[in-house]
Amino acid sequence: MLRLTIDNITVEVEEGTTILNAARKIGGKIVPPAMCYYSKLKGSGGKCRTCLVKIANTSEMDPRPIPKLVPSCSTLVQNGMVVENTISEQVLKERKAITEFLLINHPLDCPVCDQAGECDLQNLSYEHGLEETRYEEERREFAPIDIGEKIKLHMNRCILCYRCVYTAEQIINERVHGVLYRGDKAEISTFVENFVENDFSGNIIDVCPVGALTDRTFRFKSRVWFTNPMDAHRNCEKCSGKVALWMFGDDVYRVTGRKDKYNEVEEFICNECRFEKKKTSDWIIEGPRKINRTSVISQNHYEKLTKQSIINPTEGKTEQQE
Amino acid sequence: MGGKILLEKINIPGIETFDIYRKSGGYSAVEKALKTMTPAEVVEEVRKSGLRGRGGAGFPTGMKWGFIDRKSEKPHYLICNADESEPGTFKDRYLMEHLPHLLIEGMICSAFALEAKTAYIYIRGEFKYLIGILNKALSEAYANGFLGKNILGTSYCLDIYVHPGAGAYICGEETALIESLEGKRGNPRLKPPFPAFFGLYSCPTVVNNVETLAAVTSILNMGGDFYSKLGNGKSTGTKLISACGNINKPGVYEIEMGITVEDFIYSEKYCGGIKGGKNLKAVVPGGSSVPVLPAQLILKTASGQPRLMTYESLAEGGFETGTMLGSGGFIVYDEDQCMVRNTMSFARFYHHESCGQCSPCREGTGWQERLLYRIEHGLGRAKDIDLLADISKHIEGNTICPLGDAAAWPVSSAIRHFRNEFEFHIEHPEIVKNISHGNIDKYRK
Numbered sequence A: 001m002l003r004l005t006i007d008n009i010t011v012e013v014e015e016g017t018t019i020l021n022a023a024r025k026i027g028g029k030i031v032p033p034a035m036c037y038y039s040k041l042k043g044s045g046g047k048c049r050t051c052l053v054k055i056a057n058t059s060e061m062d063p064r065p066i067p068k069l070v071p072s073c074s075t076l077v078q079n080g081m082v083v084e085n086t087i088s089e090q091v092l093k094e095r096k097a098i099t100e101f102l103l104i105n106h107p108l109d110c111p112v113c114d115q116a117g118e119c120d121l122q123n124l125s126y127e128h129g130l131e132e133t134r135y136e137e138e139r140r141e142f143a144p145i146d147i148g149e150k151i152k153l154h155m156n157r158c159i160l161c162y163r164c165v166y167t168a169e170q171i172i173n174e175r176v177h178g179v180l181y182r183g184d185k186a187e188i189s190t191f192v193e194n195f196v197e198n199d200f201s202g203n204i205i206d207v208c209p210v211g212a213l214t215d216r217t218f219r220f221k222s223r224v225w226f227t228n229p230m231d232a233h234r235n236c237e238k239c240s241g242k243v244a245l246w247m248f249g250d251d252v253y254r255v256t257g258r259k260d261k262y263n264e265v266e267e268f269i270c271n272e273c274r275f276e277k278k279k280t281s282d283w284i285i286e287g288p289r290k291i292n293r294t295s296v297i298s299q300n301h302y303e304k305l306t307k308q309s310i311i312n313p314t315e316g317k318t319e320q321q322e
Numbered sequence B: 001m002g003g004k005i006l007l008e009k010i011n012i013p014g015i016e017t018f019d020i021y022r023k024s025g026g027y028s029a030v031e032k033a034l035k036t037m038t039p040a041e042v043v044e045e046v047r048k049s050g051l052r053g054r055g056g057a058g059f060p061t062g063m064k065w066g067f068i069d070r071k072s073e074k075p076h077y078l079i080c081n082a083d084e085s086e087p088g089t090f091k092d093r094y095l096m097e098h099l100p101h102l103l104i105e106g107m108i109c110s111a112f113a114l115e116a117k118t119a120y121i122y123i124r125g126e127f128k129y130l131i132g133i134l135n136k137a138l139s140e141a142y143a144n145g146f147l148g149k150n151i152l153g154t155s156y157c158l159d160i161y162v163h164p165g166a167g168a169y170i171c172g173e174e175t176a177l178i179e180s181l182e183g184k185r186g187n188p189r190l191k192p193p194f195p196a197f198f199g200l201y202s203c204p205t206v207v208n209n210v211e212t213l214a215a216v217t218s219i220l221n222m223g224g225d226f227y228s229k230l231g232n233g234k235s236t237g238t239k240l241i242s243a244c245g246n247i248n249k250p251g252v253y254e255i256e257m258g259i260t261v262e263d264f265i266y267s268e269k270y271c272g273g274i275k276g277g278k279n280l281k282a283v284v285p286g287g288s289s290v291p292v293l294p295a296q297l298i299l300k301t302a303s304g305q306p307r308l309m310t311y312e313s314l315a316e317g318g319f320e321t322g323t324m325l326g327s328g329g330f331i332v333y334d335e336d337q338c339m340v341r342n343t344m345s346f347a348r349f350y351h352h353e354s355c356g357q358c359s360p361c362r363e364g365t366g367w368q369e370r371l372l373y374r375i376e377h378g379l380g381r382a383k384d385i386d387l388l389a390d391i392s393k394h395i396e397g398n399t400i401c402p403l404g405d406a407a408a409w410p411v412s413s414a415i416r417h418f419r420n421e422f423e424f425h426i427e428h429p430e431i432v433k434n435i436s437h438g439n440i441d442k443y444r445k
């Protein structure tokens, strides 16, 4: 076992554990935000840089700090390592800058985005965003497109976390979409109008941290915070059949995987469960889901958010909860 | 000595052919290495020479070779990085065009040292005309028994392949290069793991610059100890410098490290002074990514010592008053050049070349360019200068690969040393909108 200290809390973890997963073992406020890492997807992480932390002490053998911040999602723990996250001014400052970078090209169209309320970028901006944007240049723009019958892509909202690409590579047996072009012109796209149609393709919606990939069968039906999440299951031949139903009254508005407190699905589900089974009678309902602790919905942050006008800092417009 | 080592024979007619190269003493380093030395001895010779990577970072080559995982049962690979795409740097292509066999000879010796049986030359796609030259030289080497099976009757076998890139600067970064060579999108990998353990096809791999590998030939010929006495301190040997900008004699020069910057700019042997007898304003000495220095700081260090053409001397003073030797792309600006315009054009390059994987580089490089475009075109606001400096500060150090730093340094250094020019642009939009405005003092009069 290796011993690691994060923000003065010590934890023991197995060899091969990343700093982020060690922090998750402790839990609570000291866990760095992760916009691109996804524990169920091999190779994910390292890109968004929101999880950067400071290494004050590399290891017992080498008690020196590392001058640059490191991505906690892809840096392995060494014995005796001392990490600073929320107690480091430098980390908080850089995280703020990275949040700003993620937002400069973001359309800030939360009022019309189906992800609002369960969006990792909203959560991140709430914690680390600036009150006002310093970006006054043009934002990049893409037209929304349908990639397959059930999935909508709003490239404007994409933060290029590559999670959907890894999902397609690892969960769906044939990847027909990917990243085209470079830099801030890079875009998620299907190859030659090849639609994403596969029994498990819907999972790319669940892994997307923002509203770039959304469920066309749910579009504009309701704001997520008006729906009631319920744990439910059915006998399914393709997947475990364990899902979350998002109900409005007695109607099933949306089906997703069950997400944990880090917004990761516990298990990937098939498209039949996700898109076809929209009747209450299709499901055995277990009971209400506990809403995850980090979500904006559960913390009742909407009130606060609107006051800080983070939702649309450019115009100072805010979304009102009716 | 002070003479040429790499380019010693460049003026011999026909030196690009195997026969002439061989007649002029070529391939003797291969004979020496394969017939009289062990791989470990070749590594040791290179370590003793003090050779530092010529691709930009200046990492000691012998040490890099020492990291390769010899315990691994997987094959080892050697990759020659011939992606040369940094604005201002054009030395490798000169070497490959005129002395292809010097590179191939160096690669054979290096691959032998690394116990690699396959080596690649990853070449910038735009260098189409060089691909033919290299392939011709390779086939001559095969035909004469210097490549292929049982080279020179020894048990050592080696194949070298030329692989063209598809036009992305980022594929010069060694791990992006490896991805690209594997047929994938050229996104840099996270390090660790380093290529010495986990490189091409997950096998131990060394990536070296063209000039580095060519220098191995000279080192084996003259001996590592002898090579280490050339140059100055830890900057041993000679360095190719591609000089361009407002000078009388742009071109590729081989210098012994340790000559003064002043000598390099003004002597007839090298750049031959500033064109039109104008004054020197600034120099970017190591390719577009290294910090720009104003005339007084490039000629003399902050402590008043003459600045030398060495890794150490150019870096003296840190980024406050120093810069870097980098890849040796030496860009000279005369008094009439506009530093804002120049910075904008560098920023545009890095914005265009970011792979887009990590948020600070993907978003920050575009922001930098857009701000600089506005300032350059008379649409800047007072707060933009500090904002720009702040953006570059937050890109630097926060990215997966050094392209982020390379994008930030030209911007932060230009603001550090030429802030008055940025301010002039903001204060005089009507002037900067329409005309060239490098010499702001002329306009102030």
Ligand SMILES: Cc1cc2nc3c(=O)[nH]c(=O)nc-3n(C[C@H](O)[C@H](O)[C@H](O)COP(=O)(O)O)c2cc1C
Pocket: B052, B053, B054, B055, B056, B057, B058, B059, B061, B064, B081, B082, B083, B084, B085, B086, B169, B170, B171, B172, B173, B174, B175, B207, B208, B209, B210, B212, B213, B401, B402, B403, B406
């Ligand atoms: C964005 C970027 C571009 C690079 N381009 C080149 C290049 O064109 N040629 C090169 O030799 N090294 C280039 N490098 C450096 C390589 O990553 C690597 O350090 C070098 O090839 C190692 O060779 P050396 O040790 O012989 O210098 C680049 C690095 C970065 C970050």
Ligand code: SF4
Pocket: A157, A158, A159, A160, A161, A162, A163, A164, A165, A188, A204, A207, A208, A209, A210, A212, A213
């Ligand atoms: S579409 Fe979503 S999951 Fe895919 S890269 Fe963009 S933000 Fe990530």
Ligand code: SF4
Pocket: B170, B187, B188, B353, B354, B355, B356, B357, B358, B359, B361, B362, B399, B400, B401, B402, B403, B404, B405
């Ligand atoms: S720093 Fe830029 S070029 Fe390098 S990996 Fe990140 S986005 Fe790509």
Ligand code: FES
Pocket: A033, A034, A035, A036, A037, A045, A046, A047, A048, A049, A050, A051, A052, A071, A072, A073, A074
């Ligand atoms: S979660 Fe670590 S870099 Fe994105």
